[in-house]
Amino acid sequence: MADLGKEVKLVGSTNSLFTCRPRVALNLKGVDYDFLQEKWWQKSDLLLESNPVYKKMPVLIHNNKPVCESMIIVEYIDETWTSKGPSILPPDPYDRAMSRFWTAYSDDKFPSLLRVLMGPIPGDIPEAREQFVASLQLLEAALKKCSKGKIFFGGDNIGYLDIALGSHFGWIEATEKLAGIRLLEKETVPRLVEWSEHYFAHPAVKDIMPTTEELVAFVTEVKSTLSAPAK
Amino acid sequence: MADLGKEVKLVGSTNSLFTCRPRVALNLKGVDYDFLQEKWWQKSDLLLESNPVYKKMPVLIHNNKPVCESMIIVEYIDETWTSKGPSILPPDPYDRAMSRFWTAYSDDKFPSLLRVLMGPIPGDIPEAREQFVASLQLLEAALKKCSKGKIFFGGDNIGYLDIALGSHFGWIEATEKLAGIRLLEKETVPRLVEWSEHYFAHPAVKDIMPTTEELVAFVTEVKSTLSAPAK
Structure with a gap:
């Protein structure tokens, strides 16, 4: 049987938490791949050709x-x-749904709230924090149902929703530092705090996640570049 | 074997094109279901209980x-x-992707443009029309690739993307009437025009789609109710 893993390339950035999603999946499956690092300030020709509609990373290239x-x-x-x-994805259709x-809920809510909390988008910070915590409380209840008493949304193993949520949770500590607020607290969402600890310590996850310091430095760099006067 | 079809209920509205998506799928599969009609101006307790997060139709209720x-x-x-x-969904993972x-692209682009073109959201109508037609042209190219020379995105049969796109295309004629513009033209997107004719004439689709007149009347009613002074 041909090794399907040999023709796999991932176009993305080590600082991009959306790029971490396919990286975690490839790690879980044990698929070898070439990682092609993008620069946030200059998109590569390969990225532009591979994703002409959105021109966004990540892009997986499999057998061209x-x-x-x-x-x-x-x-x-x-x-x-x-x-x-x-x-x-879990085997049961209802669990998959x-x-x-x-996942759709998290992608709908978290990115826009995180952007307000970190500063690039103007907004009411206390209100965004309140909405963020309310969303976490909904997910705390979902975790109890989906995990069936286990650690992960996927049960004993990391699954689809764990991977989706992990990319948003990757921003939480950096956002807390940048905004000077607390978002994830044991008193409010104890199961999610436990989930988060286990998720980021998992062998498929821990070596590819950017650190809080890297994310804070990245956001600070992007903000200062965007606010600098044009030359 | 138990008949899984007996415990299926669909909460939705005959005027809702998003409701048509699961209805087409249930028709294709030949699954019997009870249709529970919602009123757009008053959400039922069943809808609110079944979708507490978004409080939106459609909701499928299967075995409670x-x-x-x-x-x-x-x-x-x-x-x-x-x-x-x-x-x-097609069997091949790449075709599924x-x-x-x-589908995600269509859901991202069409609803917001249609709302501008139909009037409820203020916006630049010529610009929205241009963007709409540009999106159709991307989908014309996608249809050529996905259909592999057949009629539907799914090949000989209606598939996932056909169902998704059908709900947006259901608005086109009504929007053309309401805005007094043309959106779908043979000269620009000939394959999509042919696709549209076959899709809306398909036995799984034709009896459940609201007519252009019904949609125009519905939008006019919603607009006049929303703009009426509170009693």
């Missing part, structure tokens, strides 16, 4: 065919390397 | 468990009634 959008890539990985590693629902 | 978000419902239907009717990508 590009797949775009982080969670679509995760699902592609799950469906392509079915016999490698654990299944990323719940994973997709809460 | 609710599934929300129209395309998540379509995928749930495909994965639950696997042996009934044709498969809605393409279906998901263009």
Whole structure:
């Protein structure tokens, strides 16, 4: 059997938490890949050719065919390397629907709130914090249901919703530092705090996540470049 | 074997094109269901209980468990009634990723442009029309690739992306009437025009789609109610 892993390339950035999604999935499946680092201030020709519609990373290139959008890539990985590693989406259709629902919910809510809390988008910080915490409380309840008493949304293993949520949670500590507020607290969402500790310590995750210091430095650099007068 | 079809309810509205998505999927699979009609001006307790997060139709209730978000419902239907009717998502992982990508693209672009063109959201109508036509041209190219020379995005059968796009295309004629413009033209997107004719004439589709007159009347009613002074 041909090794499907040899023709896999991932176009992304080590600072991009959306790029971490397919990287976690490829790690879980044990698929080898070439990582092609993008610069945030200058898009590569390969990225522009591979994702002409959105011109955004990450893009997975498998046997010269590009797949775009982080969670679509995760699902592609799950469906392509079915016999490698654990299944990323749960087997039961209802559980799959719940994973997709809460993933869509998280992608709908968290990025816009995080942008307000970190500063690039003007907004009411206390109100954004309140909405963020309310969303976490909904996910705390979802975790109790989806995990069936286990650690992860996927049960004993990291699954689709864990990967989706991990990319938003990766921003939490950096956001807390940048905004000088607390978002994730044991008193409010104890199960999510425990989930977060286990997720970021997992072997498929811990070595590829940018550190809080790197994210704070990255946001500070982007802000200062964007606010600098044009030369 | 138990008849899974007996415990299926769909909460939605005959005027809602997002509701048409699961209805087409249920028709394709030949699944019997109870249709529970919602009023747009007053949400039922069942809807509020079944979709407490978004409080939106459609909701599929199967064996008393609710599934929300129209395309998540379509995928749930495909994965639950696997042996009934044709498969809605294509079998190949790359083709599945393409279906998901263009569905996400359509959901990202069309609803906001249609709202501007129909009037409820203020905006630049010529610019919205230009963007709408540009999106159609991208989909014309996608149709050529996905259909592999057949009629539908799904090939010989209606598939996932056909169902997704059908709900946006259902608005086109009504929007053209309300805005007094043309959007879908043979000279620009000949394959999509042909696709549209076949899609809306398909037995799984034709009897459940609201007519242009019904949609125009619905939008006019909503606009006049929303602009009326409070009693």
